[in-house]
Structures are given as C-alpha cells and as structure tokens.
Amino acid sequence: MQTNEQLLSIIENYLAQAEFPAEPELLYAPIGYSLAGGGKRLRPMLLLLACGIFSDDLQPAMPAAAAVEVFHNFTLLHDDIMDNASMRRGKPSVYARWGQNVAILSGDAMLIQAYRLLELVPKERMQQVLATFNTMALEVCEGQQYDMDFECKTKVSVVEYMHMIELKTSALLAGSVTIGALLGGAPESDCRKLRRFATELGLAFQLQDDLLDSYGDERLGKAIGGDILEGKKTYLMITAMSHADEPTREILRTTYRNPTLDDEAKIAAVKAVYDRLDVPRLTEQQIEVRFERALSILDSLTVPAERTVRMREFARSLMGRKN
C-alpha cells in the first residue's frame, strides 16, 4: 500500500493527464486553471483510502477519485459567483478572471466532466456509484442553499447550522468514502459505517475551521477574524447567540457593521463576548466529540485494525493532530 504522500502524487498525476479540448477556449481553459490550483485533494484522498481499506488495487477507484475532486472544484467555481469572491487559493477566482458568464458555463462543463469520469467506473458498480454520486451532489447544493438562506435569516439554531454543514461539507466527504468503499468491494454495513465516519469527520473539520478563523492557527498563517468582520453565522456566532442575553446578542448582531469601530476593535469586541460565554471551549468540546466518534467508527469495521491505519493517520493530520 502506498504512503499518503504517494497517493497524493498519484492523484495529482491522474488529474494532470486529464486532457480537455482546446476549443472553445473560454469553456475549457477555466477548468484546467481551476484544477491546477492546488488544494489538499482531500476528497480523492478519502476515496482512495476508503478503497484501500478493502482492496490493494486502487486502479478501479482512480476515475471516481478524480470525479469527486472535479466536482468539488465545480462547486467552488459556482460558489465564488454566488459569494462574489474574487480570490481562491491565492489566485483570482475564475469568476474574477473571466467574468460571470464564463464561470457559470465552464462550471457546468466541469460538472459534466465529473460525470464523464464516472463512465470509467467498472460496469458492475456503475449504478451504485452513480446513485451515491448524485445523492452527494444534490446534498452539497442543498447545503449551499441553506447557507445562503441563513444570510437573510435573523435566527439560526445550532441544530439548523449542524444540518447545513452536514450537507455542505460532510456530504462530499461521506459520498467520497462510500464510493471508495464500494469500489474496494466493502460489505454494505462497512459502507454505511464509513459514511458515518466521514460525516462526523466533516463536522469536526468544519467546526475547527470556524474556530481557527477567529482564534487562528500558526501553522496555516491564516488571517484571523474574517468571519467576524463579515458577520458570518458560524458555529461560534450561533452558539454565542444561543447563550447570550439580549443586550449581548445586540452586540453580536451589530458589531461587524458598526462604523465607529475599526477591524481590530470589531474582532476584539466579538471575541470578548465569545470568551465570556466560553464559546471556544464549547466548540473544542464539540470538535473532540465528533472526531472521537469518527475514529471509533473506524474501529468497528469488519477488517483487521492495520487496514485502517492509513485512514486514521490521514484523519488525524487533517485535524492538525500529530501522528
């Protein structure tokens, strides 16, 4: 079995050899640009690792691994239009570089290219893989719609938020591992378990992402406080709202658009509320619960423990834990 670094380079090579027609240029150039933009290749890695739990032959899973990565990049392309986002992974977004119409249409072509890759799935698994892929893809759209709905909603509950990120973030991870497991020949019960594993991992990952945006992470050197300045309804904000009294809620609701405060002061004011309400610890607790639950599901598979070592390593490194 390949190391995780080797797997990553197999994925990069497979994606790089995918050839797109040269014409019409404005349809296909943005697809190559988007796929060459890097990223962690998290979803194809999960798919191949899930396949590898049950089979030593990862070749039958390669097209599907590429398909989930192409699909993921398609969602980013269209999300950037909807969010009016000009940058993506340190480069101009397709939307910013080529304009809205090109981003819509090349995004559509990219979604179709993902299905094109599924043509190469072994015939006996094709129907199951297509069905799993479609469910996953629709769930991601549902999650994106709920996320946009939340922007205009005054009150979002923790339950609603968790449901949204389960669709927007976890569904793609859950679909990827399920497809990987199917292509590795996993029994149905293990497919279902791995699905739950990835769902919990995705929730832990998203909550950690929310936490790091406000409290930072030296390793990533990420700008701190972006979510607070946008007034985004993150897990932190929603948890704080649900614990705060009315005057404190008003602070949480209005600080980001308070014209008398500079950015630093806005971030400090909101974080002071978070700290007072113990939000960082509550979030960490939730992350821990989800992550531990994910790992314990891995233990319950019908395979010998050593077959899940790679997946466990990958999950830990994804969450920034030392292996």
Place this chain on the structure above:
Amino acid sequence: MQTNEQLLSIIENYLAQAEFPAEPELLYAPIGYSLAGGGKRLRPMLLLLACGIFSDDLQPAMPAAAAVEVFHNFTLLHDDIMDNASMRRGKPSVYARWGQNVAILSGDAMLIQAYRLLELVPKERMQQVLATFNTMALEVCEGQQYDMDFECKTKVSVVEYMHMIELKTSALLAGSVTIGALLGGAPESDCRKLRRFATELGLAFQLQDDLLDSYGDERLGKAIGGDILEGKKTYLMITAMSHADEPTREILRTTYRNPTLDDEAKIAAVKAVYDRLDVPRLTEQQIEVRFERALSILDSLTVPAERTVRMREFARSLMGRKN
C-alpha cells in the same frame, strides 16, 4: 404503438410525477416551475420515437426521455442568466423571478437531477447511455460558448455558424435519438444513422427558426424582427454579410443601433438588404437540403419502412409541413 399525442401525454405524466424535496424551497421550487412551463417536449419525443423504431416497449426509455427534457430545461435556466432574459415561454424566467444565485444553484441541481434519472436506465446499457449523454451535454455547452463568442466577433463565417448550431441545437436532438435507439436495442449502424438524421433535422429546424424570426409565421404569431433589432448573427445575417459589398455590410452592421431609425424602419432596412441579396431563398434552399437529407437517412435504416412512419410524421410536423 402509441400515437404522437399519446406519447406526449405519457411524457407529461412522467415529468409531473417526478417528486422533488420540499426543502430547501429556493433550490427545488424553481425546478418544478421550470419543468411545468410547457414547451414542445421535443427531445423526449425524439428519444421515445427513436426507441419505438426498434422496440414496442418504451418503458425502459422513459427515465432517459425525462432526463433529456430536464437537461434541456437546465440549459434554458442558465442561458437565461447569461442572456439576461427576463421572460421564458410567456412567464418570468427563473432568473427574473428568483434572482441570479437561485438560478445558478437550482440549475446545478437540475443538471444533477437529469443524471439522477439516468440511474434508472437498464444496467446493461448504462455505460453507453451515460457516455452518450455526457458527450451531448458537453457539446451543448460548447455551442453556447461559441454563441457567446460570436457576439464579440466582427466576422463569423457560415461554416462557423453551422458548427455552432450543430453543437447548440443539433447535439441535444442527436444525443436524444441515439439514446432512444440504444435503449430500443438498435444495431450500432442504425444508431449512427439516426444521429445524423437528428443532426440534419436540428440544422433545418434552427435555420427555419432564424428565417421565421425575420419573415414570420402566421401559425406561431411570433413577433417579427427580434433578431434584427438585437443585431444577432443569424444564418440570414451571416449569409447576407458574406454576399454583400462593403457599403451594404456597413448597413447590416449598424442599422440595429442606428438612433435615427425606429424599430419598424430598422427591420425594413435590413430585410430590404436580405431581399436584394436573395437571402430568404438561399436560406429556404439550405433548410430544404438539410430536411430532405434527414428524411432520406430514415429510409436507409435496417428496419421495415412502416416502423419509421411516426418519426417521419413528427419531423414533418416539427418543420410545419402538412402530413
């Protein structure tokens, strides 16, 4: 075998019973709205008629017939954003009614719903059907991109124009009949022939559409001259440009945006040029050539002539010919 009217109502019933989740409403309501908007159901009709040439059992082709109609409506949804079109089939477009972000995302979900329907294709044909569907879908995107490219191009040749409409209009008809033939169990040579039949029919249909926009059709009661007022590069305009001397070209290029003329005068001026250059007759000739070629391909199939009667009738009625 059902009459063409019966087939149409089978398609309408099948589409009407497709249930979409109620939530999130802004994702799924536009899909139902779009599919209930009517239209000729041209593509599923062609798919079922192609299947019916080879088999009396159309049931296995129903999901794919619905899929090509859902796909077609998806393209309209996104095209309306790109073209800034506020009306569609006499009702506000999804874009106009719900806004751009909803139109992008529910369009994406609709494209995925088309693939969802393909899950129901008989397993032994699934790979071929998926591959044909993907090729068709990408060609439609390519056609739309070329169409947008042409808006900014000063010179478009007749050859380039025919290539564009072959992708934008014919590809979907060609894909539909190919899938129908495959699901009817047609031999490969007949699949290829039907593909060419639909390609020629699509070209004839599009050229007739171009002609009717400027020269009208009492049966449709369509507004006359819309293409001229938009300065659109139609078959008529491109043919006229290729036959005109430079001063006449200048008239063709500038009349639609001439502020000293009212709409009626603009239309009259451009049509006077068309008439002088014999453009209507040249267009009719081209329509005739394509349509006759399509019908003669039908004659060359390996089936008894009576099996193609329905398809012939449908093609003739599509072109407004008496049966």
